[in-house]
Amino acid sequence: MGQTALLRIPMQKPEIIRRHSPATRVLHWINALSVFLVLMSGLQIFNADPYLYWGQHGAEPDPVLLAVGAHGFPHWATLPSWQGLATGRRWHFFLAWLLVFNSLAYLLISLASGHIRRDLMPNRREIAPGHLLRDIWDHFRLRFPRGDAAKHYNVLQKLAYVGVIFVLAPTLLATGLTMSPGFDAACPWLITLFGGRQSARTIHFTAAMLVALFIAVHLIMILLAGPWNEVRSMITGRYVVPPGKPE
Amino acid sequence: MSRHVWTRRQLLLRGSAAVGGLLLGGCDRLSRSPSFQQVLASAEHLTYRAQRLIVGEALAREFSEADLSPIFRSNGTSNPNNDLYNRLRVGGFAEWRLRVRGLVQQPLELSLTDLRAMPARTQITRHDCVEGWSAIGKWTGVPLGSVLNRAQLRPEARYVVLYCADELERNDGGYYESIDLVDAFHPQTLLAYELNGRALPVANGAPLRLRVERQLGYKQAKYLMRIEAVERLDGIGQGRGGYWEDRGYEWYAGI
Numbered sequence: 001m002g003q004t005a006l007l008r009i010p011m012q013k014p015e016i017i018r019r020h021s022p023a024t025r026v027l028h029w030i031n032a033l034s035v036f037l038v039l040m041s042g043l044q045i046f047n048a049d050p051y052l053y054w055g056q057h058g059a060e061p062d063p064v065l066l067a068v069g070a071h072g073f074p075h076w077a078t079l080p081s082w083q084g085l086a087t088g089r090r091w092h093f094f095l096a097w098l099l100v101f102n103s104l105a106y107l108l109i110s111l112a113s114g115h116i117r118r119d120l121m122p123n124r125r126e127i128a129p130g131h132l133l134r135d136i137w138d139h140f141r142l143r144f145p146r147g148d149a150a151k152h153y154n155v156l157q158k159l160a161y162v163g164v165i166f167v168l169a170p171t172l173l174a175t176g177l178t179m180s181p182g183f184d185a186a187c188p189w190l191i192t193l194f195g196g197r198q199s200a201r202t203i204h205f206t207a208a209m210l211v212a213l214f215i216a217v218h219l220i221m222i223l224l225a226g227p228w229n230e231v232r233s234m235i236t237g238r239y240v241v242p243p244g245k246p247e
Numbered sequence: 248m249s250r251h252v253w254t255r256r257q258l259l260l261r262g263s264a265a266v267g268g269l270l271l272g273g274c275d276r277l278s279r280s281p282s283f284q285q286v287l288a289s290a291e292h293l294t295y296r297a298q299r300l301i302v303g304e305a306l307a308r309e310f311s312e313a314d315l316s317p318i319f320r321s322n323g324t325s326n327p328n329n330d331l332y333n334r335l336r337v338g339g340f341a342e343w344r345l346r347v348r349g350l351v352q353q354p355l356e357l358s359l360t361d362l363r364a365m366p367a368r369t370q371i372t373r374h375d376c377v378e379g380w381s382a383i384g385k386w387t388g389v390p391l392g393s394v395l396n397r398a399q400l401r402p403e404a405r406y407v408v409l410y411c412a413d414e415l416e417r418n419d420g421g422y423y424e425s426i427d428l429v430d431a432f433h434p435q436t437l438l439a440y441e442l443n444g445r446a447l448p449v450a451n452g453a454p455l456r457l458r459v460e461r462q463l464g465y466k467q468a469k470y471l472m473r474i475e476a477v478e479r480l481d482g483i484g485q486g487r488g489g490y491w492e493d494r495g496y497e498w499y500a501g502i
């Protein structure tokens with residue numbers, strides 16, 4: 001009996017923190033669904049003319065920058081799954097408005113609460129080359145932060161989130177509006193900024209592909225980091241901190 | 248312990264695959280549902296209101312000769328090729344008349360000579376097809392507003408409907424389009440009879456086509472035959488305001 005007492009290893013009680021605010025969680029899931037559907041309806045629109053051009057004009061006799069297959073993307077990747085430009089456009093612009101409102105809500109709440117400054121903006125120490133390189137090396141070895149370090153985002157994570165929120169999303173909105181002949185009349189400087197409507201279309205497509213890449217990496221990282229804990233933290237807010245190594 | 252984690256991971260993966268499949272199947276079903284189409288279409292009203300508010304009377308960007316597309320491609324009908332149109336075309340459109348009807352004080356019948364005698368406007372603008380491509384062309388024509396002023400719209404008139412000679416599908420009345428009065432009286436909205444300094448080619452809508460520069464290509468009705476001022480659009484065609492609109496495309500094509 002005394003022996004069993006000696007052999008007992010002290011169990012570390014898992015530390016649970018509230019990782020995501022209710023606003024972040026609700027807006028995240030609206031965003032997740034909308035982004036998937038806006039990308040797929042975007043591919044449907046792209047398939048109506050699966051060529052990219054550069055400059056003010058781009059049409060049949062003009063040089064093509066990039067062609068995607070003979071008919072564009074496969075139908076399983078488009079919304080709707082049949083060839084339907086009109087329906088694809090309906091989805092795309094509906095979701096575009098939804099995403100604008102969702103992003104505005106996110107920005108207002110997160111700026112007011114300090115979430116962006118506190119949790120997302122990398123500090124000077126983090127973007128020092130040494131720290132960045134170590135973080136990249138840790139990611140390569142799939143060594144994820146534990147203990148106190150797991151309570152906040154690492155620098156690559158911060159850069160990815162900030163890149164999507166403050167670079168890709170505004171680029172997608174601005175290039176999307178540049179493709180609108182109506183909006184162009186109000187803001188002709190947008191056409192100048194992107195070097196033409198067809199350049200704007202190409203940039204819009206490229207930025208959308210980068211968002212798709214972000215989603216792929218985001219999902220892989222969730223699987224590697226422990227999907228149950230990660231997904232639960234975005235639903236209930238509760239996150240079990242991976243215990244730190246006993247040094 | 249590790250066995251437990253693996254099951255959950257598996258559950259999560261399979262679960263998300265199933266949810267994804269259901270979601271996409273569900274979206275296709277929603278795409279076919281008329282009531283959900285109404286929900287999606289609410290975005291069009293929002294876009295229309297927002298653009299009317301933000302864009303107002305602003306002019307579409309005009310380009311220089313250096314920006315012209317080497318060839319201004321045509322799309323849709325490239326020749327109406329029906330008896331009436333062929334007869335008019337063979338006669339060099341001398342017999343062709345643009346009829347202005349509907350809610351006007353003064354119905355008109357204008358020949359090409361009449362239109363060419365009116366003050367003209369030339370503009371180099373970008374044509375944006377709903378498919379995604381753009382071409383830049385130089386258009387010359389009469390501002391639609393001057394024709395409407397001559398016909399004197401009645402106060403009830405809210406839309407201008409344009410009827411065309413081409414019948415993409417022969418049994419349902421052919422191509423038509425409609426615009427509101429903001430666009431009808433916009434200074435760049437032309438009844439164009441020239442492209443790139445030459446008489447409008449058949450492929451691009453001879454003898455007369457609409458240019459409504461702040462909207463997409465399918466609004467730029469070709470082969471114009473008749474203009475009608477109306478109060479409502481629901482009694483015309485299938486009631487959505489245009490050939491492509493009746494097939495699900497937005498009536499407001501400013502985006």
